[in-house]
Amino acid sequence: VVDELPRPHTGRRRNEATRQAILDASLGMLLSGDTAITMDGLAAAARVSKQTIYRWWPTKAAVLAEALTAGAKARVPAADTGTVLGDLTAFLIATFRGANDPAVAQALRLIMAEAQSDPQAAEVLHAYTAERRTELRTILDRGRERGQLSADLDLDMVIDQAFGVVWYRLLVGHAPLTRRAAVALAKTLLR
Amino acid sequence: VVDELPRPHTGRRRNEATRQAILDASLGMLLSGDTAITMDGLAAAARVSKQTIYRWWPTKAAVLAEALTAGAKARVPAADTGTVLGDLTAFLIATFRGANDPAVAQALRLIMAEAQSDPQAAEVLHAYTAERRTELRTILDRGRERGQLSADLDLDMVIDQAFGVVWYRLLVGHAPLTRRAAVALAKTLLR
Amino acid sequence: VVDELPRPHTGRRRNEATRQAILDASLGMLLSGDTAITMDGLAAAARVSKQTIYRWWPTKAAVLAEALTAGAKARVPAADTGTVLGDLTAFLIATFRGANDPAVAQALRLIMAEAQSDPQAAEVLHAYTAERRTELRTILDRGRERGQLSADLDLDMVIDQAFGVVWYRLLVGHAPLTRRAAVALAKTLLR
Amino acid sequence: VVDELPRPHTGRRRNEATRQAILDASLGMLLSGDTAITMDGLAAAARVSKQTIYRWWPTKAAVLAEALTAGAKARVPAADTGTVLGDLTAFLIATFRGANDPAVAQALRLIMAEAQSDPQAAEVLHAYTAERRTELRTILDRGRERGQLSADLDLDMVIDQAFGVVWYRLLVGHAPLTRRAAVALAKTLLR
DNA sequence: CGATAAGCGAGACGGTACGTCTCGTCTTTGA
DNA sequence: TCAAAGACGAGACGTACCGTCTCGCTTATCG
Numbered sequence: 001v002v003d004e005l006p007r008p009h010t011g012r013r014r015n016e017a018t019r020q021a022i023l024d025a026s027l028g029m030l031l032s033g034d035t036a037i038t039m040d041g042l043a044a045a046a047r048v049s050k051q052t053i054y055r056w057w058p059t060k061a062a063v064l065a066e067a068l069t070a071g072a073k074a075r076v077p078a079a080d081t082g083t084v085l086g087d088l089t090a091f092l093i094a095t096f097r098g099a100n101d102p103a104v105a106q107a108l109r110l111i112m113a114e115a116q117s118d119p120q121a122a123e124v125l126h127a128y129t130a131e132r133r134t135e136l137r138t139i140l141d142r143g144r145e146r147g148q149l150s151a152d153l154d155l156d157m158v159i160d161q162a163f164g165v166v167w168y169r170l171l172v173g174h175a176p177l178t179r180r181a182a183v184a185l186a187k188t189l190l191r
Numbered sequence: 192v193v194d195e196l197p198r199p200h201t202g203r204r205r206n207e208a209t210r211q212a213i214l215d216a217s218l219g220m221l222l223s224g225d226t227a228i229t230m231d232g233l234a235a236a237a238r239v240s241k242q243t244i245y246r247w248w249p250t251k252a253a254v255l256a257e258a259l260t261a262g263a264k265a266r267v268p269a270a271d272t273g274t275v276l277g278d279l280t281a282f283l284i285a286t287f288r289g290a291n292d293p294a295v296a297q298a299l300r301l302i303m304a305e306a307q308s309d310p311q312a313a314e315v316l317h318a319y320t321a322e323r324r325t326e327l328r329t330i331l332d333r334g335r336e337r338g339q340l341s342a343d344l345d346l347d348m349v350i351d352q353a354f355g356v357v358w359y360r361l362l363v364g365h366a367p368l369t370r371r372a373a374v375a376l377a378k379t380l381l382r
Numbered sequence: 383v384v385d386e387l388p389r390p391h392t393g394r395r396r397n398e399a400t401r402q403a404i405l406d407a408s409l410g411m412l413l414s415g416d417t418a419i420t421m422d423g424l425a426a427a428a429r430v431s432k433q434t435i436y437r438w439w440p441t442k443a444a445v446l447a448e449a450l451t452a453g454a455k456a457r458v459p460a461a462d463t464g465t466v467l468g469d470l471t472a473f474l475i476a477t478f479r480g481a482n483d484p485a486v487a488q489a490l491r492l493i494m495a496e497a498q499s500d501p502q503a504a505e506v507l508h509a510y511t512a513e514r515r516t517e518l519r520t521i522l523d524r525g526r527e528r529g530q531l532s533a534d535l536d537l538d539m540v541i542d543q544a545f546g547v548v549w550y551r552l553l554v555g556h557a558p559l560t561r562r563a564a565v566a567l568a569k570t571l572l573r
Numbered sequence: 574v575v576d577e578l579p580r581p582h583t584g585r586r587r588n589e590a591t592r593q594a595i596l597d598a599s600l601g602m603l604l605s606g607d608t609a610i611t612m613d614g615l616a617a618a619a620r621v622s623k624q625t626i627y628r629w630w631p632t633k634a635a636v637l638a639e640a641l642t643a644g645a646k647a648r649v650p651a652a653d654t655g656t657v658l659g660d661l662t663a664f665l666i667a668t669f670r671g672a673n674d675p676a677v678a679q680a681l682r683l684i685m686a687e688a689q690s691d692p693q694a695a696e697v698l699h700a701y702t703a704e705r706r707t708e709l710r711t712i713l714d715r716g717r718e719r720g721q722l723s724a725d726l727d728l729d730m731v732i733d734q735a736f737g738v739v740w741y742r743l744l745v746g747h748a749p750l751t752r753r754a755a756v757a758l759a760k761t762l763l764r
Numbered sequence: 765c766g767a768t769a770a771g772c773g774a775g776a777c778g779g780t781a782c783g784t785c786t787c788g789t790c791t792t793t794g795a
Numbered sequence: 796t797c798a799a800a801g802a803c804g805a806g807a808c809g810t811a812c813c814g815t816c817t818c819g820c821t822t823a824t825c826g
Contacts (some may be wrong), residue, residue, distance in 0.1 A: 011770025035308040113304040164355025202800030203791040495686040546737025584775030589815040
């Protein structure tokens with residue numbers, strides 16, 4: 001009996017330009033601050049049929065999430081100033097500045113909102129936050145190695161406090177994410 | 192000169208029983224864990240016309256928020272244990288426990304999500320968070336009066352850190368809101 | 383001690399001014415050509431409460447109908463020119479002219495439309511048309527007495543034809559209700 | 574030179590079965606004598622979404638009108654009896670019988686009522702009446718060619734009288750549309 | 765080279781919820 | 796007792812998106 005290997009592929013290939021057009025349009029709408037992003041609107045903006053979107057992504061949130069994370073890469077590079085406080089301060093300043101960009105803020109808010117009801121968006125949010133946590137963790141670990149942090153400090157809690165403040169202010173909007181605030185937060189965290 | 196006082200009120204008064212029925216039904220649906228709460232469903236459950244809901248609340252989120260906060264009153268009583276650390280720990284334990292209730296968690300997440308796109312939901316969220324902040328502020332102020340807090344401590348930043356952690360964990364879900372975590376957070380904050 | 387005369391009436395009397403205000407407002411809205419006349423709007427326009435309207439009329443159509451017929455009285459006086467043809471022609475000219483007034487036309491159309499679904503409006507329409515038919519009948523009867531009409535002429539059918547043309551043109555709007563048309567119709571009817 | 578003809582059509586075609594289902598359901602509800610035909614009810618009865626109805630018809634009346642006229646085709650075939658009086662009598666008898674069917678009567682009344690406030694319904698009514706008028710006109714023209722009608726007879730006025738009587742009786746309901754009445758009307762018209 | 769297998773744009777479709785509108789009734793207070 | 800003000804239940808309205816489903820065309824790969 002001969003192995004019935006399925007053909008590796010037949011038919012037309014996926015159009016990469018179309019894929020990009022969809023992601024670009026998504027990011028554009030995300031950044032434009034439109035609160036109501038609809039699939040019809042997205043399809044129209046990308047000059048693509050809805051079916052083409054649904055062929056490759058299962059959910060609206062999935063598209064938006066991919067668009068967001070693809071565009072958000074390496075926005076906050078990890079510096080090395082020699083001291084934890086310096087590194088943390090730099091990290092927070094950069095983070096605050098990023099979150100201060102209206103477009104980014106809008107996008108982050110939207111993805112957070114979607115994640116509350118859409119599991120796939122939640123997954124993307126998870127991946128994003130995990131990556132950011134790892135970055136901050138690296139800074140703190142380096143400080144600990146250098147003996148610049150007291151041994152009993154709960155680093156995970158510090159990380160939660162740092163990002164907690166960012167998200168809390170971003171989502172509630174009761175206080176701005178200024179440079180001064182970043183400096184103060186860093187100081188408070190390592191007090 | 193005669194004061195032309197307008198009549199204080201005419202016409203049928205708002206039916207308090209109806210108001211309660213709506214809030215009760217809201218809370219019930221919230222607690223039942225239904226992700227999809229519809230206005231038609233809510234109206235039916237409360238045996239009320241949709242218009243009556245919309246007469247008094249601008250948004251679905253507003254109803255749910257009021258239902259939630261009305262039900263959440265006195266869930267976190269401000270204790271007075273004699274020390275700031277004690278008070279703060281008690282406050283955070285109570286807060287974490289509240290947010291751990293699946294129903295409350297669900298509701299808070301929903302309102303936060305809505306607030307990102309609905310200004311009126313945002314207002315409700317604002318009111319809610321402001322009230323919670325004030326409560327925590329009271330505890331910290333008392334500690335400062337007693338000389339239990341260093342003078343240079345930025346109390347607003349401490350508050351942001353506290354609630355930041357709660358919301359961050361609630362929304363992202365990367366870590367649980369355990370009693371142990373509440374104790375650790377309190378300790379870290381007042382270090 | 384004062385004479386205890388039995389009260390001739392208890393309670394506040396019906397306010398005739400209010401009644402008039404309602405009818406006036408109704409007529410006003412009717413004539414203004416507003417297609418959408420609402421009870422709330424009518425009450426507001428008459429500076430009256432809705433309940434007051436419903437206290438005296440059972441239906442929206444009933445109010446409008448009364449407003450209309452009250453205002454339409456004696457629009458077409460029956461002339462006596464000596465010949466049936468003369469009388470009929472005068473009657474039709476007057477009728478056509480009345481129906482040509484945009485306000486009256488609008489009101490008649492509205493009441494006819496309402497009467498198709500509202501029994502009370504239908505009743506009013508009946509009363510109105512019956513009265514108009516009687517008027518025309520009087521003219522024709524007079525002609526017959528004078529021997530100006532052939533004996534076999536079906537007067538009811540003639541009346542139906544006369545008003546039929548008026549309503550048909552009014553409602554469908556395919557042809558105008560000109561003076562010339564009135565003359566032609568009279569001539570055709572008595573041919 | 575290359576003609577850049579646009580594609581004649583793209584996308585899924587209109588589902589004829591759906592169209593029929595809607596018209597059938599409309600006619601069904603019309604014939605059932607329900608006074609209150611709702612779009613929700615119609616959509617449910619046709620097992621169709623409301624949006625699909627609104628995609629193709631602008632108004633409830635438009636749907637009902639099309640349902641009616643589609644079903645009313647060839648209800649009154651133009652006969653040729655040899656004489657105008659014969660043809661006209663046959664035509665009127667058929668017309669009266671049609672308008673006597675409670676379902677048809679109901680539908681006609683509804684459309685006439687709608688047409689008074691809805692321009693699109695008015696358009697439908699226009700088309701319907703124009704077509705009927707043309708049919709009757711054909712009969713009369715044939716009679717004139719045959720020399721069976723006096724030269725000075727205003728045919729348009731005769732047509733208005735004929736349909737005027739039908740509509741007037743249909744809408745006001747003061748007299749029935751009997752066969753006897755049809756015969757009498759024909760005789761009166763051609764006297 | 766023709767058959768077969770996708771990819772794709774256009775757009776119709778069933779479904780669900782939305783928030784608004786109007787109706788006719790009910791309730792409260794002041795005159 | 797009447798009237799103004801206005802809350803209320805009921806239920807239809809027309810709209811907005813969702814995610815799916817044709818339809819006809821356009822590439823690609825394979826036999």
